[in-house]
Amino acid sequence: MATALPLESTRSVRSAVVEQELIDDVARAIAAVSDRHDPGLDSWWEASADPKAFERSGAPSHFTASALPITADGTRVCLVLHGRMGLWVQPGGHLEAGDRSVREAAQRELAEETGLVGSISAEPLCLSRHPAPCGQADWHLDLQMLAVVPQVVPVLSEESTDVAWFEARRLPSGIASGVDALVGRAVDRVSRIGSR
Numbered sequence: 001m002a003t004a005l006p007l008e009s010t011r012s013v014r015s016a017v018v019e020q021e022l023i024d025d026v027a028r029a030i031a032a033v034s035d036r037h038d039p040g041l042d043s044w045w046e047a048s049a050d051p052k053a054f055e056r057s058g059a060p061s062h063f064t065a066s067a068l069p070i071t072a073d074g075t076r077v078c079l080v081l082h083g084r085m086g087l088w089v090q091p092g093g094h095l096e097a098g099d100r101s102v103r104e105a106a107q108r109e110l111a112e113e114t115g116l117v118g119s120i121s122a123e124p125l126c127l128s129r130h131p132a133p134c135g136q137a138d139w140h141l142d143l144q145m146l147a148v149v150p151q152v153v154p155v156l157s158e159e160s161t162d163v164a165w166f167e168a169r170r171l172p173s174g175i176a177s178g179v180d181a182l183v184g185r186a187v188d189r190v191s192r193i194g195s196r
Contacts, residue, residue: 003021022054025101026063029143047141056094061129061139065105066092067147068125068182069116069154074168074190075185078154079175080113083164084133087176088160092142093159094134106145113157118149125185128178146186148193 027048034041043061047053053062068090069078079088091113092106099105103120109118128142152164166172168187171180 002182016105019051019054020099022095022102022105023048023051025103026143029102029124030127032129033125035162041127043129043139044141048082050052053141054095056134057136059137061132061141062094062137064092064094064140065099065102065109065145066090066142067106067110067118067120067145068150069110069114069118069147069185070168070183070186070190071151072148072190074187076163076165077115077168077171077186078114078149078163079172079179080157080160081164082133082176083159083161085176086161087174088172089176089179090144090182092144102143103145104106106143106147109148110147113159113165115155116147116149116152118147121146125189126182128182130176130178144182146189155172 013116030041030044030048047061050058052058055062070076080091082089091110093109095105099108102124103122107120110118124143125146126144128144129139129144132138132140151165156163168183171183
């Protein structure tokens with residue numbers, strides 16, 4: 001006869017299952033946009049095998065998820081003015097307890113930072129390894145997703161000093177490194193989706 005686990009043990013088992021689900025999904029996302037034999041991605045594969053890299057305190061690097069909001073016609077993107085960096089970026093941030101997938105983490109960050117809700121891509125547009133502005137690690141390993149959203153008025157969060165829509169072909173000055181390339185990939189992906 002099976003005995004019931006105490007409530008605290010049940011929570012531990014449940015969180016371990018959720019954590020493994022997210023770990024597996026991050027590995028799947030990396031594989032979806034990369035060649036496992038690319039030596040430039042060694043740090044990504046090493047981190048995906050380290051449970052600490054899924055926590056905001058993980059060092060020397062940890063995973064983050066972001067979503068670039070774009071209109072269905074691919075002409076407008078929504079960016080936030082990052083409070084610490086003072087640069088325009090796509091909404092995103094650390095993985096959190098309860099996130100079961102990269103898509104779920106990206107959708108949560110999108111909603112928290114802009115109030116927008118949309119369709120998140122199944123695979124990342126880009127993988128971005130960049131200096132971590134959080135001060136808790138040297139590097140952020142950001143899984144950058146596409147979010148097709150309606151162009152509605154975004155909501156400013158406490159993390160940002162501004163949030164706004166921009167023409168995809170006319171981005172503001174003061175954007176973070178790599179955002180222009182991310183927007184270019186998003187426009188290309190949306191135009192391929194639209195031509196099907």
